[in-house]
Amino acid sequence: MTQSKRGNVWLAVSGIVANHEGEWLVVKKKYGGLKGKWSFPAGFVNEGETIDEAVLREIKEETGISASIAGVVGIRSGVIKEVISDNMVIFSLLADSNEIQVQEEELDEVAFIHPKKLVEDKNSSLLITKLASDVIESKLNKYDQFNPGDHFGYTTYTMFL
Template identity: 45%
Template sequence: MMRDKVWLGVNAIVMNEKGEWLLLKKQYGGMRGMWSTPAGFVDNGETADQAVLRELYEETGIQGEVIGIMGLRTGVIKEEISDNMILFLVKPLSTQITVTVPNDEIEIVAWRSPQSILQDDTVSPMIHHLLNDMSEPITLTSTVSPGKKFNYTHYHLFT
């Protein structure tokens, strides 16, 4: 069975010490003109947790640490593409946005309070849902491969 129409994306849910969320507006795609969280696709040769940290840095200039998984968004596009996104909770290692915006991809990046997010209808409905129904993340722990049989460099356990 071919799997060329299975997409895996990642999404960084990042909050600072004040409880503000890191949001951005992309200048392309289905979320164009909407506030959303840093996100993108997993590249060949990287794990999902590596991808979310790469996307966070590329889109905002902020480095982070994966804390856990908040959820999975999954759907089907045009009845043929399996579209899946893992929602990671990421702790920022700094709060300074260091990318130059606007650029080819991003219109603006900002820290926003939960109150301002909930009052803004240009924020992704998924973020509104997360703010209203936030739960504890599933802890993510990296460990070594179970052996050559799987040919993995590492795998993740959820606790």
């Protein structure tokens, strides 16, 4: 049985970050299965953080862009080599700025590109092509004002409904 450095259950986040012109923030990674392809900023959830904190951190680290969460638009889930459960929560966000700062260790390019152009670009990932081809209407909204009870011991509690 193969085990990765993250264990066999992965939880990742990704963000569709739109600017005021309707363009999406996309990146080209230097490594992995998406090397050279346009994909969304993404990464793994770390210990001690919620999924919404993780997506904001990853976007800022990779691109320098600060964003605000609009909601959750989807979940991608798969099993790698019959062992690793690979799960990703896909967020919809609004860019608070357009000033890109590329994290050069991981990325070759970062840009805001209109979804129609991404559909036509042969270097767009499957996820980008699918999401840019459809109208994304439904989303789960963020609710962080609730406390299910102090007896649970949550320091942060968020629901997306």
